[in-house]
Amino acid sequence: MNNTQRNGPAVVGLVVGSSRPGRRGPAVAGWVAEVADRHPAVRSGEAAVELIDLAEQRLPLLDEPVPARFGEYRHDHTRRWSALVAACDAYVFVTPEYNHSVPAVLKNGIDYLDAEWRSKPAGVLSYGVTGGGRAAGHLRTILTEVGMTVVPEHVELGLFTDFDWSGEDRSDPTAAGRIAPGEGRAAMLTAMLTDLLDAARVVAPVAGR
Ligand SMILES: Cc1cc2nc3c(=O)[nH]c(=O)nc-3n(C[C@H](O)[C@H](O)[C@H](O)COP(=O)(O)O)c2cc1C
Numbered sequence: 001m002n003n004t005q006r007n008g009p010a011v012v013g014l015v016v017g018s019s020r021p022g023r024r025g026p027a028v029a030g031w032v033a034e035v036a037d038r039h040p041a042v043r044s045g046e047a048a049v050e051l052i053d054l055a056e057q058r059l060p061l062l063d064e065p066v067p068a069r070f071g072e073y074r075h076d077h078t079r080r081w082s083a084l085v086a087a088c089d090a091y092v093f094v095t096p097e098y099n100h101s102v103p104a105v106l107k108n109g110i111d112y113l114d115a116e117w118r119s120k121p122a123g124v125l126s127y128g129v130t131g132g133g134r135a136a137g138h139l140r141t142i143l144t145e146v147g148m149t150v151v152p153e154h155v156e157l158g159l160f161t162d163f164d165w166s167g168e169d170r171s172d173p174t175a176a177g178r179i180a181p182g183e184g185r186a187a188m189l190t191a192m193l194t195d196l197l198d199a200a201r202v203v204a205p206v207a208g209r
Pocket residue numbers: 018019020022023024025026096097098099100101127128129130131132
């Protein structure tokens with residue numbers, strides 16, 4: 001982001017990293033959007049949040065013949081995905097933990113592109129039974145490999161600490177609980193957003209955006 005060079009707010013892409021029916025991802029992303037809406041930069045119109053839901057993209061498993069680094073996209077689904085991602089100045093990745101890592105749909109979506117991510121800032125919010133920290137660690141490594149600047153602040157939400165299960169049968173495998181982040185989580189997320197927007201201000205002029 002560099003509001004001295006471009007018109008309009010810095011756009012923070014809020015990437016929902018899961019796609020299964022009944023997923024908690026949209027509820028978690030909804031809470032992130034609510035907290036972001038209260039951030040001073042969003043309230044002042046300096047920044048805006050754009051939801052990027054991988055489930056809506058329905059990307060096949062990577063089917064581009066040329067690696068993304070060369071930017072030669074053959075498929076319309078890749079061009080659509082590229083345009084959506086390229087329009088953002090920074091990203092918050094909302095990832096669950098699947099078998100100690102990120103969901104395949106998220107890794108696949110990242111692998112499709114290259115320049116669209118490069119040199120932009122990213123923040124990671126993970127969730128899982130115990131907060132998804134192992135997925136967050138993998139994701140930080142992946143994002144760094146595509147040239148992103150990952151801010152140090154991060155947020156983890158645990159299914160037993162940051163969801164409200166009242167009125168639900170927790171032995172039912174389809175019970176999802178309601179998102180109810182614990183004390184201090186919103187403040188941590190706000191700090192992450194501040195770091196992210198600060199990084200965007202520094203990085204954008206260097207990257208020529
Ligand atoms: C395939 C799969 C693997 C999972 N593996 C882990 C895991 O390794 N660690 C963990 O804390 N939670 C794990 N979970 C629990 C998920 O993090 C939790 O169900 C979360 O809500 C999944 O995100 P989603 O609802 O957006 O799909 C797993 C869930 C699934 C579906």
